[in-house]
Amino acid sequence: MTAMHAIDVHSPRDSQLVGWLPTATSAEVSAALSSARSVWPTWASVSAAERGEALKEAASSLRARASDLATVVETETGRPFGSAREGVLAGASTLEQYAELGPVHRGRSLLGSAVDFMVPEPRGVVVALTPWNDPVAVACGLLGAALVTGNVVVHKPSERCPHTGLLLATVLMPCFPAGVLQTLVGDGEIGGALVSSSDVDLVAHVGSTAAGRAIASVSSAKLLLENGGNDPLLVDDDVDPAWAAAQAALGAFTNAGQLCTSVERIYLHKTIAKPFLDALCAEARRWNENPQPLVDTRHRSSVHSQVADALGVGASALVGGSVPDGPGAYYPATVLADCSSAMRVMCEETFGPVAPVQLVSSFDEGLSEACSGDYGLAATVLTSSMEHAQRAWRSLPVGTVKINAVFGGAPGGAAQPRGASGTGFGYGPELLDEMTTTKVVHLGVPNGLS
Incomplete structure (x- = not known):
């Protein structure tokens, strides 16, 4: 990958050209990852409560633009406006959920002759690759969980709905410091460049099994994959x-x-x-x-x-x-x-x-x-x-x-796919565990003190 090319999007309703967007270049991919790496320590040092407040602001902004986003989703993917808007509002609710869960995410402790405690820490730079079929709700789940736990994110939305991804970025990015959340337009080539980079600590992907397997073959990062199903x-x-x-x-x-x-x-x-x-x-x-x-x-x-x-x-x-x-x-x-x-x-x-x-x-x-x-x-x-x-x-x-119900579930539910369908929790409170790594601290007593 060396140069920019364009992604054309045609309406699934009448085949007319919706628009086109240039893809990111290799230089832009490198710059985004470098910027994310440099800003991560500062964002990680922000308190979980403050990060939660940023997510609440993002959710409010998303609700204010729900109809605008739903219109773009309908135009690019064919999903009816009402259903698309429900997906946008579900995304806002997910951001609000993680805004509340992030500050109470905690480890464990053991008390013996000394104290051992487990501390969840952010992993670092997260690459999020999100699908076209529910583009806002799925993205908000991954972005919200990653950001509230102190990670920084480079997001690549599906090439089938790039205008949706860019509008979502326009809505969410002002709620965070520069570089904490970035969005790149691109196809599988751009996604491959992102996930294969040694500057990435975690890859979160929702999409096909073929794409998930391709990611696993080139990435050395922690992988969180929700692939296809045959339910x-x-x-x-x-x-x-x-x-x-x-x-x-x-x-x-x-x-x-x-x-x-x-x-x-x-x-x-x-x-x-x-x-x-x-x-x-x-x-x-x-x-x-x-x-x-x-x-x-x-x-x-x-x-x-x-x-x-x-x-x-x-x-x-x-x-x-x-x-x-x-x-x-x-x-x-x-x-x-x-x-x-x-x-x-x-x-x-x-x-x-x-x-x-x-x-x-x-x-x-x-x-x-x-x-x-x-x-x-x-x-x-x-x-x-x-x-x-x-x-x-x-x-x-x-x-x-x-x-006895094909859809439904309790709020905040979580599940782990099996086999070719992927690995790791993709939503719910458990997603915060996936987005963090655990440090164990053994706190002993110095010699001569009691």
């Missing part, structure tokens, strides 16, 4: 089929399936197959009345390739399953029946509005299938049996198990 939904035979279908549709079609914890594969007890599939098809048609585009046509091609592969080896498209005519990156909510575990749509991350259904003859068979695969982000189980629910959450090798 299963297991439907027992003792639940209401219409309710279960509504849950499946919500999990598979929300934000056009472009959420980290979207439902990616469904294991359905065959005794309720017909009423469930009938209801799921009705749900898909309802979602298709007001479609949301995928982020771009490149991603649409990836989604459709999995659908086409499944159709080519025996699956049936009950709803959707084809690329529509016209401009933009639209893809219909799609229901696939007759799926099998060998199909790509059942074993790879699709990240699109696709609900592939595989029939199983028992809860045990479905649980075994749900436990399979390389990913370990999340899973959902719909059942009226407490015994089945208990066995499921104990068996599923994922960071989050949801019983």
Whole structure:
């Protein structure tokens, strides 16, 4: 990487050019990291309470610009304005959460003949690489936790929403001393230059498994990775089929399936197959009345390739399953029946509005299938049996198990992904532990004193 080039962004709704932005150069990458390193000791010495106040100011500024940011998110990614604004406000709430948690983040102590105590200290320079599907909320989580614990941050937003990233920087940066928070526009080449630098102490990445593996192969820093998922939904035979279908549709079609914890594969007890599939098809048609585009046509091609592969080896498209005519990156909510575990749509991350259904003859068979695969982000189980629910959450090798609800969770919750889905806590109070390193102090008594 030596010279600047441009990133073009086209509207996923009508394919028109939204705008273009120059990427950072190698000199700008080096300068940002050097500046971050030089300002870090000063920021680390600021009290946690003062850092928390800076985050509160940032949250207030973000709320004031929520509509502006939501408009840019909608323009670049296709996420509807209302949903995009909810994401911005969630980001503000996350900053406020860390503003309160940072000052009470603490270590432990042991009292014996001497005193041993553990002190959390900032790691230093953090590189945050954030995604396009919920760009403000995810960024605020990583930036807030890093900054309140005394780290400095160089942030690279996804190249699919660079205008969003720059506007977010414009809103947040004035709340902190110069150099504490910096934003660079760039693609994977810029991200690679950042994460491979020896000047970086921690890399926090939310994005694809391929990108996460590439980061791990070149970075010597502490890694915090939330990669892709292939989240299963297991439907027992003792639940209401219409309710279960509504849950499946919500999990598979929300934000056009472009959420980290979207439902990616469904294991359905065959005794309720017909009423469930009938209801799921009705749900898909309802979602298709007001479609949301995928982020771009490149991603649409990836989604459709999995659908086409499944159709080519025996699956049936009950709803959707084809690329529509016209401009933009639209893809219909799609229901696939007759799926099998060998199909790509059942074993790879699709990240699109696709609900592939595989029939199983028992809860045990479905649980075994749900436990399979390389990913370990999340899973959902719909059942009226407490015994089945208990066995499921104990068996599923994922960071989050949801019983009888595809989305939701307590405020401040945290989880650790498994396998190809990443490593480390990506949110919640535990993220403060990830952003710090522990120093142990042994405080003894000098000879002759008591």
